[in-house]
Amino acid sequence: xxxxxxxxxxxxxxxxxxxxxxxxxxxxxxxxxxxxxxxxxxxxxxxxxxxxxxxxxxxxxxxxxxxxxxxxxxxxxxxxxxxxxxxxxxxxxx
Numbered sequence: 001x002x003x004x005x006x007x008x009x010x011x012x013x014x015x016x017x018x019x020x021x022x023x024x025x026x027x028x029x030x031x032x033x034x035x036x037x038x039x040x041x042x043x044x045x046x047x048x049x050x051x052x053x054x055x056x057x058x059x060x061x062x063x064x065x066x067x068x069x070x071x072x073x074x075x076x077x078x079x080x081x082x083x084x085x086x087x088x089x090x091x092x093x094x
Contacts, residue, residue, distance in 0.1 A: 004044070005067055006051040015060070016042075 014020065020033035020042055033043035035058075044053040056062045 003056045004053045005056050006053055009045075009050050009052050012052065012054070 016035060016037070018036035021036050022031045022033050022045075024030075025032045025044075028047060030044060030046050032041060033045070034040065035042055040055075040058065042055055042058045056067055059067070
């Protein structure tokens, strides 16, 4: 399962080696960013959107309690003890 959180594009700084490698996964719809060193899936960006989805484990401080998931991918394959994010659920950390 992948755990995603959204950030305004203007609020993030990439600190990894090299720039992300982007691929159109849904042409004219969504592109996905991958680490140029290890190939890990890092980000997703819908064309025309100002919010970028980041795969939370890719963040330096991914265990910050203020990080609350806004969506999950492959949740049917998740371990049973991991909380699920229901469709359309939005919450804030605190």
